[in-house]
Amino acid sequence: MIRYELPFPPSVNNLFVNSPNGKGRFPSSQYKAWRKLAAEMILEQGRRQMRGMVNLSIGIVKPNRRKRDISNLIKAVEDILVEMGVIEDDSYVQRLTIQWVSDGPSCAVIVQQSELELAA
Numbered sequence: 001m002i003r004y005e006l007p008f009p010p011s012v013n014n015l016f017v018n019s020p021n022g023k024g025r026f027p028s029s030q031y032k033a034w035r036k037l038a039a040e041m042i043l044e045q046g047r048r049q050m051r052g053m054v055n056l057s058i059g060i061v062k063p064n065r066r067k068r069d070i071s072n073l074i075k076a077v078e079d080i081l082v083e084m085g086v087i088e089d090d091s092y093v094q095r096l097t098i099q100w101v102s103d104g105p106s107c108a109v110i111v112q113q114s115e116l117e118l119a120a
Helices: 029-045 070-083 115-119
Strands: 002-006 016-018 025-027 054-061 093-101 107-113
Touching: 002 029, 025 029, 029 070, 054 070, 070 093, 070 107
Parallel strands: 054 093
Antiparallel strands: 002 107, 016 025, 054 107
């Protein structure tokens, strides 16, 4: 099992922006800043790797009372785990749970080897 505490992830709606000339999309400044901070936090906590199929459990504390769609917070978390080499690819996520929690770090992620992988 691997556990990381991360900053509150940006919504998938704010990860990318359209280029001014209309030729593609690129990471928003908010997303770049979040990735930099999240990467630093992973390194501080000790970067570890898990190969093969994995299960992710994500607990997130709401920063305020604003209505939010929790499923929009998954992509940034998966992507930083891949970028930092914690997991091989987000296509290797066998099971995913995400929930609002009342206290603790802004975002806590637990990575576990998938039971299906272990049974094979």
